[in-house]
Amino acid sequence: MIEPVSPLSPAGDRHFDGLADKFSASLYGGTRGELRLALLDRLLPEMLELEGQPLLDVGGGLGQLAGWFAERGHAVTLAEPSGEMLVRAREHLAGHDVSFLQVPLQALPEQAPGPWALIACHAVLEWLADPRGALATLAGLLAPGGQLSLMVFNRDALRLSNVVKGNLEKAVADRLEGKGLRKRLTPISPLTHGQVEAWSAENDLVIREVAGIRVFADYLRQPPESEADRERLLALEHRYCRVDPHWRLGRYLLYTLERPMHAPQEATP
Template sequence: MTDSTPLSPAGDRHFDGLAEKFAGSLYGGPRGALRLAMLDELLPAMLELDGQPVLDVGGGLGQLSAWFARRSHAVTLLEPAGDMLEQARQALGGWSVTFLQAPLQALPEHAPGPWSLIACHAVLEWLRDPRAAFATLADGLAPGGQLSLMVFNRDALRMSNVVKGNLQKALDDRLEGTGKRQRLTPISPLCHDQIVDWSREHGLSIRAVAGIRIFHDYLRQPPANEDDWQRLVALERRYCQTEPHWRLGRYLLYTLVKESEHPSRENSR
């Protein structure tokens, strides 16, 4: 299956035909291994988990759904790419997981909730209008509900370009990908201030934030052996929530809580 039409009619980057690429070069390599290792440590610390149902939006191959399912959560996995969803179905067939083929924007029709826990990891940066998608996620939360949100960090992308010598690109702030090539550069990389502003707009509070891969992506050489890998993981764990290091994580991981209906939204009804 080829990736001939990577953009949806709405201009979002979907990943039909790329399940093997994700399974191999991403999750089969050190970047994916480190991301999953950090989530394994951070999610129990950043979320209040009591076996509640979870909606995994843009769940891809199902790694995050598997993490929750192993901890006795009933999971609903929403994913637009058919081959991704099929691989997730095969991998998670023995768990309490419901599979829905739909994009994030269709959440109100397919899985309206309200949900006490929504996970949306590495999705918003692939959408043409991430702000509207954020609003959809916020609307799907129950009062007191938690949103585990992970986004691709624009500031880290800028730093990475500087390290690589792409100085003019960084000066011009030309950081977005086109979404039309095999190289997976997000079309809407996000910064922390955007998440702060959007959370305020929709009555969400930021309970916790962490950086994922705050050192790994700036190494001149990958770890040469297992001992170096363990030292790197130890560094990532020690500083992932420490100023200023978390701000340069390749991904930013948030726990956002919907304390109550936003007053402005109530007044507009």
């Protein structure tokens, strides 16, 4: 009997070979995908100090984020472990100032050590078996004063979504993670804000900014049908995405983390 090929890497991470079409349709297709990109278009200049720095795009997928930065004058290095995704990214980014590395996040200290003044890692940590270790790796790649634009799938929003859908047993048991063994795209390691706070502190990273991505849209009974309603929803999302308590229930949490120019002083006994 032939053993089925696991979609998990030897490290237990979820990669996306064989799933590029589904990934593209599920995460970027339709109103939710458009809204995610539109919000990032507004929020990244507000939350980051952008001066044309070279950018390391970690887990760059299909290349949408790399293209956004390249079009604004950043020389981009896109790192992605999936060969299929990398092929799509090369096609999407033809003519842009982007170089490509087919490597997992864990190999970046050897393959792209930097130090980097600007790193983006969007919707990656939730697909890894060890997101805490991954954040430590990213912190080690940052230059003093460097910025990390981090976006993670919000576990608390996933719980609320399950309750809204009537999956009460799943919510009560806190059984929210995907297993990563089929073609469903439920992350294997959804994260909480508290985890990001704690792990950032462990690595001497300061949270400079935080926003929720799609704090309302995923709970609508029906998606907006007209262009006017889509614009109203975008305006509403942008107005409240950085306002407590709304940002805490964004489907994704978007952070600007910074490595201080000087290491924190240890208290003298």
